[in-house]
Amino acid sequence: MAKRKDVTKEQIIEIAAMMVRTRGCNGFSTRQLADEVGISSASLHHHFTTKDDLIAAVAATCRDRVNRSQGVIAAEIEGFALHLSHSSQALGDDALLIAMLAADFPTLPAKSQDEARQLIANLRGWLSRFVAQARTDGELPEDAVPDQVAGNVLAEILGSALLQRVALPGTLPVPPMTWGWQRVD
Amino acid sequence: MAKRKDVTKEQIIEIAAMMVRTRGCNGFSTRQLADEVGISSASLHHHFTTKDDLIAAVAATCRDRVNRSQGVIAAEIEGFALHLSHSSQALGDDALLIAMLAADFPTLPAKSQDEARQLIANLRGWLSRFVAQARTDGELPEDAVPDQVAGNVLAEILGSALLQRVALPGTLPVPPMTWGWQRVD
DNA sequence: GTCTATAGACCGATAGAC
């Protein structure tokens, strides 16, 4: 009967992810996170010795989530644009989390940078493979470069997540994803 | 003959903008900025009393630049997708700067938040008007919603600026902008 | 695994001399 709260790493990571989304990796302190979790700063550092370890764990957990959601999405949806629209929805809060990791990337310590890079590479790679399949199916021009299209799609997903929070209160709702493809000569 | 360096606000803003792009608003200190400029922390605070004043000035300066570049772009380019591709290029480093302001937005103090909001609203508004014109010219479907398309375009510009820095060294070059439009029912 | 207490560095900002 856990008298001593026995907070789990998973709980900490979840709240840390929330703080990365809302404040960025450099926008919150380990103390503030500890307060939010409900433990002391020292207890937090018992679970994650350094902030680097913590952010890296947040990124790694996100990567697991994203990789799992990919299978679900691929099995359910048909059609390129529609598929990508649903991909964005499936990412949910992770779109913003990934965007913040990308924004803070140059200031992240080693482990965190490695995890963030793998997370984004995984996601882009998967999008790229889907684009390649869509091209094979005739949904895209033959000369479409899958990795480029995947980059464009991922850029819009991340950028859209950021823009949502800057909107003036009481104006423009979030633009739904409506991708397409067009040659630019 | 400025013996006392007589650093101008413009010089400070320029270097501050660089630090916002590379480290984010919460990723550098006023001390580090002062060192980079080559003056003392006290001198920096003489020009900008608070960090809020500084970031707000960076955003305001960016907005001026963006607003000026809009006229240039509109006069030179024809064609929707091609135009937008050039818009992205014209923004240059400002795309990343705007993306970082959006990422840090929730943690910014009052003045900075106001300036960042105006900057993004200006840019999106201009993109929206361009989209409306392109629709009138028959380059887009009649039921395209200009503000939504503008949001999608801006999202990709900002997201693309972020993603460029996360690329693994020695891999994927930046995907060029190749927007298009397609109904999603 | 939790805590209190604290180290040592850095933070934003100010005082006051020149």
Place this chain on the structure above:
DNA sequence: GTCTATCGGTCTATAGAC
């Protein structure tokens, strides 16, 4: 307009008791 010096606060991280 620049500087040195410093204030009071926060930062990440650790020591050591329970």
